[in-house]
Structure formats: C-alpha cells, structure tokens
Amino acid sequence: MENIKHNLSVIQQKIVACCEKNNRPVESVKLLLATKTVTPENISIAIQAGFPLIAENKVQELKDKFEALKPFQPLNHFIGHLQTNKIKDVLKCNVSCIESVDRLDLAEKLQQRLVFEDKHMDIFVQVNTSDEESKFGVHPNQAIELIKAISELDRLHIKGLMTIGLFSNDEVKVRACYRLLKSLFEEVKSLSIPRVEMNELSMGMSNDFEIAIEEGATIVRVGTAVFGQRIYPDSYYWNENKTE
Ligand SMILES: *Cc1c(COP(=O)(O)O)cnc(C)c1O
Numbered sequence: 001m002e003n004i005k006h007n008l009s010v011i012q013q014k015i016v017a018c019c020e021k022n023n024r025p026v027e028s029v030k031l032l033l034a035t036k037t038v039t040p041e042n043i044s045i046a047i048q049a050g051f052p053l054i055a056e057n058k059v060q061e062l063k064d065k066f067e068a069l070k071p072f073q074p075l076n077h078f079i080g081h082l083q084t085n086k087i088k089d090v091l092k093c094n095v096s097c098i099e100s101v102d103r104l105d106l107a108e109k110l111q112q113r114l115v116f117e118d119k120h121m122d123i124f125v126q127v128n129t130s131d132e133e134s135k136f137g138v139h140p141n142q143a144i145e146l147i148k149a150i151s152e153l154d155r156l157h158i159k160g161l162m163t164i165g166l167f168s169n170d171e172v173k174v175r176a177c178y179r180l181l182k183s184l185f186e187e188v189k190s191l192s193i194p195r196v197e198m199n200e201l202s203m204g205m206s207n208d209f210e211i212a213i214e215e216g217a218t219i220v221r222v223g224t225a226v227f228g229q230r231i232y233p234d235s236y237y238w239n240e241n242k243t244e
Contacts, residue, residue, distance in 0.1 A: 004045045007226045011209075015220070018213045029213055032077060032202070034223035036061060037230045040068035046226060047072040055079040055099070055221065059086040066093045079162070079202075079221060081136045084109040097122040099162040099202050102138045107150045114155035122159045124202055125150070127184060129177035130166035137163060143184055144191070151196045160200030160218070161185050165208070174208050178215035185216070 011031065019026045032053045035043050043054060043065065052073065056062040057080030066076075076095045087110055090098065101107055101123045114121055125147055128137030138146050143161075150156055161184060165177035181203055189198040204212025206225035213220065224230065 004042060004226060005049050008046060008049050008051060011222060011225055014210060015213065018210045022214055024213070028218060030219045032079075032219050032221045033226055034079065034205070034221045035065075035227070036223065037232060038223075038227045040065045042227060043069060043074070044072045047074050053077065053219075057081075059083075059089045062093050062095070063089055082106060087113050091117060091119065091121075095121075097124065097159065099124040100126045100136065101150070101156075102126040102128075102136050102146075104146060104149050107146075107153055107156060111153040111155050120155050120157060122157045123150070124160045124162040124200060125158060126162045126164075127181055129163040129180045132166070135164050140180060140184060144188065147188055147196060148193055151193050154195075158196045158198075160198055160202060161188075162202035165203060165205075165212075167207075171208075171211060175211050175215060178203050178212050178217070182216045 015029055015031060016026050019029055030053055031051055032055055033043070033046055033051055035054050036057045047054065053075045055077040056065070059082070062076070062078065076093060077097045077099050078090055078095045079099045082090065082098065082100055084106055091113060098121060101110070102125065110121065125143060126137040127140055127143050128135050129140060147158060150158060161181055163177060163181045166173050168174055182201060185198050185201050188196065200218045201216050202219040202221060203217045204220040206222050209217070209220035209222060
C-alpha cells in the first residue's frame with residue numbers, strides 16, 4: 001500500500017528545493033498527477049491533499065472515473081493519444097485542457113465538435129522531442145507550422161507545449177529533450193502569433209522532473225512517484241497503433 005500523502009509531500013519538497021536552487025518562484029511549477037491505472041479512491045486522497053490537477057491517458061479510464069471523482073472537483077487535463085472518434089467523450093468529462101494535440105486533423109475535428117457544442121478548449125501542442133518512433137507528438141521541425149495552422153481555429157486556445165521526452169538514465173540526453181522544448185517555446189513566443197499564448201511548458205515525470213524544472217517546466221506530470229508502480233508497462237500507453 002503506497003502512502004500517497006507522504007509521497008506527495010516528498011515530491012512537493014523536492015519541487016520547492018529545486019525551484020529555490022534555480023531561482024524560480026515555487027508557484028511557477030504545478031504538480032500534475034498522472035492517474036492512469038489509479039483508482040478513484042486513491043486519486044481522491046491526492047486531490048484532498050491539495051493536488052487537484054489530474055490527467056488520464058485513455059479516454060476509457062477518464063470516463064470510468066469521471067463520476068466518482070466529480071465531488072472532489074478535480075481539474076482534468078488529458079495527456080494521451082486522442083483518437084478523433086473519442087473527442088465527444090473527452091468533452092463530456094469536463095476536461096479543461098488537452099495537452100496532447102499533435103496533428104491538424106485532430107485539431108480540426110476538435111474545432112468542429114466545439115462549435116457544435118458551443119464550447120472552447122485550452123490545448124497544448126505535443127512535440128516529439130526524443131525522435132522515437134514509439135512516441136506521439138509533432139516533429140520539432142513541423143511544430144511552428146502546426147501551431148500557426150491551429151491558431152486559425154477559434155475554439156482552440158493554445159496555451160503551451162508538452163513533451164514526453166526520452167526514457168533514459170543519460171541525464172544529458174534527457175535534458176536535451178527539455179531544452180529543445182523550451183527553445184521552441186521561446187521561438188513561438190517571439191513570433192507573437194495571434195491568439196497563441198505560451199504560458200505552460202508541460203514536461204518531466206517521476207524520474208526526471210527536477211531536470212525538467214531546471215529547464216523551465218511549469219507543469220510536471222508525476223504518476224509512479226505518487227501512486228506506486230503500475231501493473232501495465234508504459235508501452236501499453238505509448239506504443240499503441242497510430243492508425244485510427
Ligand atoms: C504516465 C505518464 C506520466 C507520468 O509518468 P510516471 O513515470 O509514472 O511519473 C507523464 N506523462 C504522461 C503522458 C504519462 O502518460
């Protein structure tokens with residue numbers, strides 16, 4: 001049995017220490033809880049401990065847990081590969097930000113549905129900074145073009161960038177992914193594209209969130225370090241077939 005509250009306070013202390021070391025205000029980094037495979041009961045413990053920002057990877061899991069978590073008023077982000085036929089379901093579950101928009105086709109279908117429902121949606125553009133076939137995200141060279149195209153869609157509000165980065169013990173390589181995302185972030189900012197805001201940089205997970213904070217992360221997405229090991233390998237979430 002994991003001690004969720006204890007784990008949260010350990011991570012929070014590390015975030016605080018890392019911010020201080022890097023001359024960043026503590027409030028400039030938000031802890032997002034990656035809740036895949038975690039039960040609503042355990043998620044609610046974390047929310048009640050003061051961490052309302054949560055995110056699922058799979059639409060089915062989002063749907064399954066949505067009702068049970070409603071009383072705890074979570075702030076839902078979505079961080080998984082989104083198939084266009086699941087857009088409706090995501091919109092039903094009070095998701096306030098989709099962090100994983102990585103292609104124009106998805107953005108256009110989102111726009112269509114948002115018009116139909118008369119809603120708006122904050123999004124991050126997900127960038128593949130590690131150049132691995134297995135991960136989703138737009139190629140860094142195509143990110144600006146995609147952002148410009150999405151900026152034309154008036155129901156979508158680009159607020160930042162997200163990346164999964166490299167799984168490696170090689171700190172230099174991991175850091176390079178986060179630096180790349182940060183430099184794209186600055187480049188997009190400098191272009192002042194109408195209606196595009198660069199406020200959030202979502203990067204860093206259980207094993208490397210301190211590196212990500214050093215490189216400018218404003219949101220770190222942590223699962224295992226809070227809730228314990230998952231029964232499924234991460235490949236279950238990240239290597240799924242790209243075809244829809
Ligand atoms: C699971 C997941 C995380 C968190 O991973 P941990 O290693 O468990 O901290 C972060 N981002 C995404 C997109 C995830 O799916």
